[in-house]
Amino acid sequence: MPHDHCDHPHSLLPPDPALRVKALETILTRKGLIDPAALDEIIDTYQNRIGPANGARVVARAWSDPAFKADLLADADPLLADLGFYGRQGEHVVVVENTPAQHNMVVCTLCSCYPWPLLGIPPGWYKSDAYRARAVREPRKVLAEFGVSLPQDTSVRVWDSTAEVRYLVLPMRPEGSDGMSEDELTALVSRDSMIGTGLARKPEAPA
Amino acid sequence: MTRMHDMGGRFGDGPVRPDAEDAPVFAEDWHGRALAVTLAAGALGQWNIDTSRHARERLAPKDYARFSYYEKWLAGLATLLVEKQVLRAEDLAQTADGGEGGEGTGAAAVAPHPLAARALKAADVAAALAKGGPADRPSEVAIAYAPGDAVRCRRPGGNRLVDGGHTRLPSYAVGALGRIVRVHGTHVLPDSAAHGLGEAPEPLYAVAFAASELWSAPEHPGDEVVLDLWQSYLEPV
Numbered sequence: 001m002p003h004d005h006c007d008h009p010h011s012l013l014p015p016d017p018a019l020r021v022k023a024l025e026t027i028l029t030r031k032g033l034i035d036p037a038a039l040d041e042i043i044d045t046y047q048n049r050i051g052p053a054n055g056a057r058v059v060a061r062a063w064s065d066p067a068f069k070a071d072l073l074a075d076a077d078p079l080l081a082d083l084g085f086y087g088r089q090g091e092h093v094v095v096v097e098n099t100p101a102q103h104n105m106v107v108c109t110l111c112s113c114y115p116w117p118l119l120g121i122p123p124g125w126y127k128s129d130a131y132r133a134r135a136v137r138e139p140r141k142v143l144a145e146f147g148v149s150l151p152q153d154t155s156v157r158v159w160d161s162t163a164e165v166r167y168l169v170l171p172m173r174p175e176g177s178d179g180m181s182e183d184e185l186t187a188l189v190s191r192d193s194m195i196g197t198g199l200a201r202k203p204e205a206p207a
Numbered sequence: 208m209t210r211m212h213d214m215g216g217r218f219g220d221g222p223v224r225p226d227a228e229d230a231p232v233f234a235e236d237w238h239g240r241a242l243a244v245t246l247a248a249g250a251l252g253q254w255n256i257d258t259s260r261h262a263r264e265r266l267a268p269k270d271y272a273r274f275s276y277y278e279k280w281l282a283g284l285a286t287l288l289v290e291k292q293v294l295r296a297e298d299l300a301q302t303a304d305g306g307e308g309g310e311g312t313g314a315a316a317v318a319p320h321p322l323a324a325r326a327l328k329a330a331d332v333a334a335a336l337a338k339g340g341p342a343d344r345p346s347e348v349a350i351a352y353a354p355g356d357a358v359r360c361r362r363p364g365g366n367r368l369v370d371g372g373h374t375r376l377p378s379y380a381v382g383a384l385g386r387i388v389r390v391h392g393t394h395v396l397p398d399s400a401a402h403g404l405g406e407a408p409e410p411l412y413a414v415a416f417a418a419s420e421l422w423s424a425p426e427h428p429g430d431e432v433v434l435d436l437w438q439s440y441l442e443p444v
Binding site for chain 1: 212213214215216217218220221222223224225226228230231232233234235236237239240241242243244246247248251256260263264266267270275276277278281282284285286288289293294296298299300301302319320322323326327328329331332333335336337338339340341342343375376377379389391394395397411413415421422426427429430431432433434435436437
């Protein structure tokens with residue numbers, strides 16, 4: 001096969017992965033090919049600025065504004081761009097709506113595709129062999145491992161992200177959330193509910 | 208014909224272990240550094256996303272299985288840096304002590320690298336991430352299917368341009384009967400773009416398959432799996 005290697009370049013690097021990163025960073029920096037300050041900026045972006053709070057804002061707005069929701073389900077990209085949620089690994093987004101009849105769940109069996117501008121960097125379990133292997137074949141057993149059990153009359157649709165289209169699940173608005181503001185609703189939107197391995201949180205009962 | 212990354216439907220991986228929602232984004236500091244080095248090196252413009260996926264996928268099966276997620280990224284990056292002649296194997300070998308030794312006279316003694324002008328600067332990171340890399344392109348290939356149309360995934364699967372090459376048709380869907388649920392427009396074909404053979408854009412569809420079409424013991428008769436598949440992966444029924 002043409003592109004397979006017998007001499008793996010990675011085997012030239014130190015065995016400890018933390019040292020392996022350091023080695024690559026050092027040689028690339030020394031040659032002027034990367035700027036360590038740019039690396040700090042990338043890490044800070046995904047650690048502190050781009051994460052599931054963005055997706056939660058989209059979901060809360062869809063729950064609050066039927067016209068926005070209809071437009072979002074029909075063609076999400078222009079609306080997400082307006083909200084400032086366009087970007088790397090979120091260039092083509094499709095939002096899929098959970099209903100009593102159908103529950104949606106997202107996986108990438110081939111690698112780890114995930115809507116970064118809306119949810120940030122995927123959690124470890126999303127990238128794990130167990131999730132990638134099993135989500136398509138036994139989604140209900142996987143959901144049970146997340147503590148989710150669906151009614152028998154709800155079908156499951158699993159979206160395997162095999163192209164550059166990224167999927168966001170619009171979870172069902174929980175009972176008892178009537179009258180809550182958009183800001184209050186964002187607190188009910190868990191990351192996992194937007195991947196489809198969770199449900200939206202129920203509002204706390206008034207004291 | 209398959210590679211280790213093509214694991215959809217595989218048995219034996221054990222339970223999924225969910226993390227708390229507030230778990231750190233990067234479990235170890237080096238994970239964030241590995242992601243950032245990979246993104247910054249990608250900004251040099253010497254490969255595309257399909258090339259970089261293929262670099263991880265063609266790790267030796269025993270390496271793919273034993274490496275953690277970001278170790279696969281680092282190994283793929285090392286491969287690309289050498290293959291695309293950004294670095295020489297000797298450059299990597301010099302770093303075996305963790306990068307502290309090597310060209311001890313420091314940066315000033317090193318001749319400028321021809322790609323150095325392309326290095327991503329901290330001030331440009333936000334704009335580069337916001338710009339993204341859309342995959343839709345105009346195409347001369349006419350859209351052949353509409354929502355509701357029945358299609359079958361071609362058999363055998365695998366890359367038809369390069370034997371053992373990159374493809375996004377998972378083996379679990381090869382030969383399966385499905386129906387179009389969404390037309391995504393026309394997108395870069397990874398099977399071509401990963402190998403420097405051009406972007407070859409063509410129609411891309413979301414295609415739904417009944418779980419009973421894919422698995423001998425589906426969990427529920429109403430369940431489905433949807434995959435995004437290029438037109439050349441499909442045959443009319």
